[in-house]
Amino acid sequence: MKRNPIDTPDIFKFHDIRDYLNQWVSVMKNNDKKFSLRKWAEKAEVSPAYLPLVLSGKRTLTEQALIKFIPHMSLSKEQITYLKQLRILSEAKSLAERRQALNRLQKIKKYKQLNPQDLEAYKYLNNWTHVAIRELTSVEGFKLDERWIQKKLKTKVALSKIIKAIKFLLENKFIKKNKKGQVEKPKHKIVCSGGVYKLSMSQFHTQMLSLAAKSIFETVPERRNLIGQTIAINPTDFDKIKDIMSSAQDKIQEIVKESKNPSVVYYITHLAFPLTKESDESNHE
Known part of the structure; x- marks a missing residue:
């Protein structure tokens, strides 16, 4: 007896590849008792340990790995095209690569129909x-x-x-x-x-x-x-620094709400980024 196809999530509604893959995995687990991450990884000839790390965001999903997973996902040609561009949009470090990926997504009719607000915001x-x-x-x-x-x-x-x-x-x-x-x-x-x-x-x-x-x-x-300082910190303290920066932004908003007769537009931001690598980053090179 032929099994009915599983109604997987509509890929064109997703803007992050991990969100889609996690939803897809959840649906597969609920509808196919034989499905498991390990079996999916084995079919794709990928290390079973790699997949959970990708889904949790601890590892990057490479193009080579995605190509191995795709044949076991029952996707149409258009869905495959979308998924590949979604990976670039989510994973690429280059701004130009991500921009090109979005331009390609915008050419897909169903994406434009389902995501007008995202395109407007962009x-x-x-x-x-x-x-x-x-x-x-x-x-x-x-x-x-x-x-x-x-x-x-x-x-x-x-x-x-x-x-x-x-x-x-x-x-x-x-x-x-x-x-x-x-x-x-x-x-x-x-x-x-x-x-x-x-x-x-x-x-x-x-x-x-x-x-x-x-x-x-x-x-x-x-x-x-323009205020700035270069400091050495323990990475575990960075969240505290971000909280202080967020608090300052909230206080600025309070001033803006009470401001009368505005006559000029300002851009106010708070920046914090590393100038050096953490020890674990250096070890992986």
Whole structure:
């Protein structure tokens, strides 16, 4: 008697390969008593110890390993294409590789149909002028005019790009005109997850850090604040440092809520990243 195919998760709804694989494994375990991680790994001729480490995020899923797993997942050609790009989006260290992967995903019709909010968020964060112009609408005397906006921006931006940014913000309701013709910044929940979120934020932060470097030379010290220190710490203390940074951000938001008559847009961030490798990282090289 032929068995009915197992109804596995819709891959096109996922933005992180681990989320999909963990869901897929869960469904397989619940519907196929013969299924196990060990058997799946053996069929793929991969070490049984490797798979749990990948699913938990402790090991990277390589392209070679994924190619070995795919024949035992009953996926269509389109699903396989999607899964391969999802791996790059989730695992690639290169920003360019992840960007190319997302561009390929956007060409898949079903992905575009199921994930309009993620693509909208990506486009919003992919251009720092979108964020700057949206915040600029809160400034007293704001004018929805490309020339006025161009004069307000500290970095020179072409009028054509500002016009395009305004069109995007209006069409996607990041800003809107009220009955009086005034521009408002409505509450707009930015929905983005998994690899798309990582790519969006990576590109946004890269752009903003580039502007931060320029501000050292183009903004007078009284109008900027760059504080930093280079320190040696125990990695176990890093979470405490992150908590302090988050607390500072919350306090800044409290000030913003009470601020009256805003006249300028600032980008405020907190940075912390390692300059050296941990001992276990060095040992693996």
